[in-house]
Amino acid sequence: MPAAPSKRVKGTQIRRHFLIGNTAHVLPSPGFPDPPPDGHTKGWTVYVRPLPNGPDITTWLKKVQFKLHHTYTDASRTIEAPGPFEVSETGYGEFGVEIRLYFAQESGEKAVYREHYLVLAAYGSDDQRARQERENKIVAERLETIEFNEPTQEFFKTLTSEEQFNWLKVKKGRGKGKKPDFIFEGAVEPTAQLPEKASEPGQAGAGGAWSVQYERQVLAQLQQSAAALDHSIEQEKRAMEERRRRLEEVGGAIGAK
Amino acid sequence: MATGSDIRAALASDFTPTVDPLRAAPTPTAARATPNQPRTRQPRLHKKPALRNRGRAAHWTYDTSTPPTRRDRLQVRQWRRAAPSADSTDVEPPASKFAKYDVKAEAPSYDDETYAQHLNHPDWTKEETDLLFAAYEECNGKWPVVVDHYETSTHRSMEELKSRLYSISATLLNLQTPMTAMTASEYSTYEVLKSFDPLKEASRKKLAEGHLRRPRNEVDEETVLLSELQRIMLHQQTLDSEREDLRRRLQHPVADQNGYQYSTSQALTTLWQQLLAADRAKKTQRLRPLEISGSRPSQSAASIADATSATPQTAQAVDMSKQDLLRFGVVQAQEKLPTGISFASDKLSKPRVAKSSLQTDKIAATLAHIGVPELIPLPTPAVVEQFERIMAKMQTLLDLRKVAEKEEQELRVRSAELGV
Numbered sequence: 208m209p210a211a212p213s214k215r216v217k218g219t220q221i222r223r224h225f226l227i228g229n230t231a232h233v234l235p236s237p238g239f240p241d242p243p244p245d246g247h248t249k250g251w252t253v254y255v256r257p258l259p260n261g262p263d264i265t266t267w268l269k270k271v272q273f274k275l276h277h278t279y280t281d282a283s284r285t286i287e288a289p290g291p292f293e294v295s296e297t298g299y300g301e302f303g304v305e306i307r308l309y310f311a312q313e314s315g316e317k318a319v320y321r322e323h324y325l326v327l328a329a330y331g332s333d334d335q336r337a338r339q340e341r342e343n344k345i346v347a348e349r350l351e352t353i354e355f356n357e358p359t360q361e362f363f364k365t366l367t368s369e370e371q372f373n374w375l376k377v378k379k380g381r382g383k384g385k386k387p388d389f390i391f392e393g394a395v396e397p398t399a400q401l402p403e404k405a406s407e408p409g410q411a412g413a414g415g416a417w418s419v420q421y422e423r424q425v426l427a428q429l430q431q432s433a434a435a436l437d438h439s440i441e442q443e444k445r446a447m448e449e450r451r452r453r454l455e456e457v458g459g460a461i462g463a464k
Numbered sequence: 465m466a467t468g469s470d471i472r473a474a475l476a477s478d479f480t481p482t483v484d485p486l487r488a489a490p491t492p493t494a495a496r497a498t499p500n501q502p503r504t505r506q507p508r509l510h511k512k513p514a515l516r517n518r519g520r521a522a523h524w525t526y527d528t529s530t531p532p533t534r535r536d537r538l539q540v541r542q543w544r545r546a547a548p549s550a551d552s553t554d555v556e557p558p559a560s561k562f563a564k565y566d567v568k569a570e571a572p573s574y575d576d577e578t579y580a581q582h583l584n585h586p587d588w589t590k591e592e593t594d595l596l597f598a599a600y601e602e603c604n605g606k607w608p609v610v611v612d613h614y615e616t617s618t619h620r621s622m623e624e625l626k627s628r629l630y631s632i633s634a635t636l637l638n639l640q641t642p643m644t645a646m647t648a649s650e651y652s653t654y655e656v657l658k659s660f661d662p663l664k665e666a667s668r669k670k671l672a673e674g675h676l677r678r679p680r681n682e683v684d685e686e687t688v689l690l691s692e693l694q695r696i697m698l699h700q701q702t703l704d705s706e707r708e709d710l711r712r713r714l715q716h717p718v719a720d721q722n723g724y725q726y727s728t729s730q731a732l733t734t735l736w737q738q739l740l741a742a743d744r745a746k747k748t749q750r751l752r753p754l755e756i757s758g759s760r761p762s763q764s765a766a767s768i769a770d771a772t773s774a775t776p777q778t779a780q781a782v783d784m785s786k787q788d789l790l791r792f793g794v795v796q797a798q799e800k801l802p803t804g805i806s807f808a809s810d811k812l813s814k815p816r817v818a819k820s821s822l823q824t825d826k827i828a829a830t831l832a833h834i835g836v837p838e839l840i841p842l843p844t845p846a847v848v849e850q851f852e853r854i855m856a857k858m859q860t861l862l863d864l865r866k867v868a869e870k871e872e873q874e875l876r877v878r879s880a881e882l883g884v
Contacts, residue, residue, distance in 0.1 A: 220801055222793040222808070262792070310805075319805055349841035352808035356801040367792045417842065425842050428835070429850045435834040436857045443864040444714055450871045457878045464882070 213315070215357040221366050223355075225264055226417070227306065228348025229253040231327045236343060239297055247297040249327045253304050254293035258417065262371030265289050267355070267362070270309035276302045301327050308353075313361035321351065350417050471507070522546070532563050569605025571597050571629070572636045582635050588628055592616055596625060623662035630657045703870065710867050713860065808843035815855040823862075830858055 231251040234243040239250035255271050257264035265288040273284045273294045284294045304325055309318045326347035329336040339345050358366065365371075523546040528539045574583060579590060596614060603609035611622045634657035637650065646654060789796070816831065818824045828838075836854065840847065 218797055218801070220795045220797050222795060224793075316805055319807075321807070349809070349839065350843065352843050354806045354808060356797075356803060356806060367788070367794060371792075422842055422844050422847065425840065425847055426850055429840075429847065429854060432831075432834040432836045433850070433854050433857065436830075436854060436861065439834070440857060440861050440864065443861060443868065446868060447711075447864065447871070450868070450875060454871065454875055454878070457875065457882055460882050461878060 213359045213361060215359055216363045217357055219357065219363070221355045221358055221363070223264075223267065223353050223366075224258050224261060224350055224417070225268075225353065226254075226256045226258070226348055227321060227323050227351050228256075228346065229304075229323065229325050231325075231345040231347075232343055234297060239295070243297050246299055248299045250295065250297045251325060251327060252293050252295040253306075253323060253325060254291065255306065255308070256292070262366075263374045264292075266365055266371050267311050267314060267353075268292070268308055269311050272307040272309070274305040274307070276300070298327075301325050311362065311365070313359060313365060314355065315359050315362070316355075567604070569600060569603075571600045571605075572633050573597070574632070574636060578636070578639070582639065583632055585628070585631075593628065593632070596629060600629060621662075621666065623666045626665070627660055627662040630660045634658045707867055707871075710863055714864075808845075808848060809840075811848045812840050812843050812851055815852070826862060827858065830861065 229251050231249050232239065234248060234250050235241050236250055243250070253273060255264075255268070268288065270285060270287045271292040273286070275282045275284065275294070275296065276298075279296065279298075286292045286294070302325055304323050306321045306323060307318050308321065310316045324347075326345060329339045329345055330347070331339075355362065355366070524543050525546050526541060526543050528541045530538055531540060576590075579593070583593070585593075595616065596610075599610050599613045603613055607622055607626060610625065611620075614620065614625060634654055637646075637654050637657070641650065788794075816824070816827055818827060832838075834854075836851075840851065
């Protein structure tokens with residue numbers, strides 16, 4: 208244990224979005240051993256990825272440990288930075304994968320567990336299913352937001368430095384002895400927030416579907432649900448009034464007896 | 465003089481007690497000759513002193529006399545002790561010792577005139593009334609006896625007799641001394657006499673008798689019902705207050721104080737101070753004290769902790785432009801932050817789980833009903849806030865439903881009671 212925990216930046220919280228999910232393909236499929244081992248019908252990859260235009264995930268995530276089902280050999284797969292934090296395997300059954308995230312040293316935080324349920328079968332509405340079967344690709348992915356509360360000073364510094372976006376930038380222009388410039392050449396400006404619009408469809412699995420647009424969709428859906436809930440509450444209130452009236456009636460009738 | 469062998473011999477025989485050896489005749493054998501005669505006694509173990517005449521014997525006389533409390537001229541013969549000397553303390557005949565217990569019941573008397581004027585009653589003839597009063601005096605006011613003694617053609621219950629006598633007594637008392645002139649005790653007696661209700665008395669006595677003859681299982685049933693009733697009464701309070709609470713929550717908060725008292729600026733500042741003081745006592749502070757001294761511009765990024773502690777690292781936190789904050793995902797929190805690492809998606813999943821699995825199921829069913837998916841994949845702050853709003857509303861709905869069930873139950877019970 209270090210001698211003393213370093214001072215923390217009070218009252219601040221740093222949020223980072225990242226993606227946890229898995230893709231699955233019906234074998235045989237490129238990228239997976241052919242012929243597939245006996246009885247294995249699906250090949251899948253479970254991963255932890257950053258947003259496509261977000262800061263580098265290795266700034267704060269140093270190691271990921273995937274705990275697979277005990278029937279797999281080496282059920283505990285550890286991936287260290289920088290490699291893409293993913294595990295590819297073949298199988299036939301769905302199970303919960305326990306993912307352990309190890310943080311950077313300067314954060315001074317313990318590792319945390321998240322769980323992801325490995326989805327191998329097509330899901331969702333009929334069109335979604337049809338499309339998944341056509342493309343032979345099933346993606347089950349969700350956006351997670353990790354919140355670092357009152358981070359240590361060093362951690363804060365690393366998390367707010369411009370260098371995080373270097374992985375997206377392209378080295379340009381080298382003078383002698385000068386440090387290379389990093390210039391961003393992509394379409395979307397890198398930021399830790401969600402991008403405005405989704406990148407082209409089909410990039411699901413690379414995190415391209417997450418955007419503010421999608422957020423608005425989700426919000427709209429939730430607002431609809433809230434309206435339905437209000438409606439139910441109104442109904443209940445009316446019923447309660449009705450009941451109160453009846454209670455008084457009956458009470459009066461009993462008193463008169 | 466008996467020797468030990470004599471006694472042993474006597475005992476050895478069929479144990480007829482022999483004559484007292486002290487008083488025995490010098491020839492014990494003669495006494496033992498006829499063992500079956502009754503003139504025998506147990507041998508005494510101690511010496512009794514011989515009788516001696518202490519004083520003169522008292523003189524007793526045997527005459528006839530009449531007991532003082534009897535009305536008829538009964539002649540009774542009794543032994544009475546004559547006066548031993550001049551003192552006359554216990555001279556009275558013994559019968560008169562009990563004379564003090566001869567208490568007579570007092571019933572008021574009336575003459576024919578008064579009867580004709582005031583005491584007439586449709587059910588009672590004059591003879592019956594006279595008979596009643598005579599019986600009352602004879603039986604010394606003991607009603608069970610009076611009922612037995614009172615014999616007429618029409619059978620009257622004890623309550624009827626009582627009521628007749630008491631009403632007559634009340635009227636006569638009233639005639640004697642009008643109500644205004646009565647003393648306190650007289651008035652109370654009058655009131656008591658007037659308020660005798662024969663029907664009530666009869667029913668009361670029947671109830672007491674029924675109570676006495678209750679079988680065991682009825683007693684048990686009654687205790688159980690009483691305890692049940694007590695429990696319900698106890699909980700009535702809490703139930704009512706809960707319902708009121710719920711109703712209040714559904715309606716907008718009504719101000720119970722006049723708001724005009726805070727219209728002056730002075731009053732406003734005092735109100736602000738009060739709220740600030742109350743807020744300081746709370747765990748999570750939501751108010752920010754105004755910085756009157758000095759000017760620290762753009763305090764939008766600083767929280768309470770920053771204002772109070774001017775440590776260097778906090779100054780650093782402020783040193784980023786708003787755009788940079790967004791770019792790096794730095795959030796200046798207003799409320800107390802949880803320690804360590806937290807995940808935003810937890811805020812979308814934890815509220816769905818309640819303490820009991822039944823509640824959890826209810827929540828899941830309601831959420832499905834209104835169309836909230838089980839897994840919301842995008843936990844941005846806006847989404848989280850919206851979800852929390854939905855969960856709050858759902859809590860209200862579930863509470864409403866719970867109260868609805870209880871009220872329905874009670875309605876059913878009451879209308880069943882009404883129908884019965």
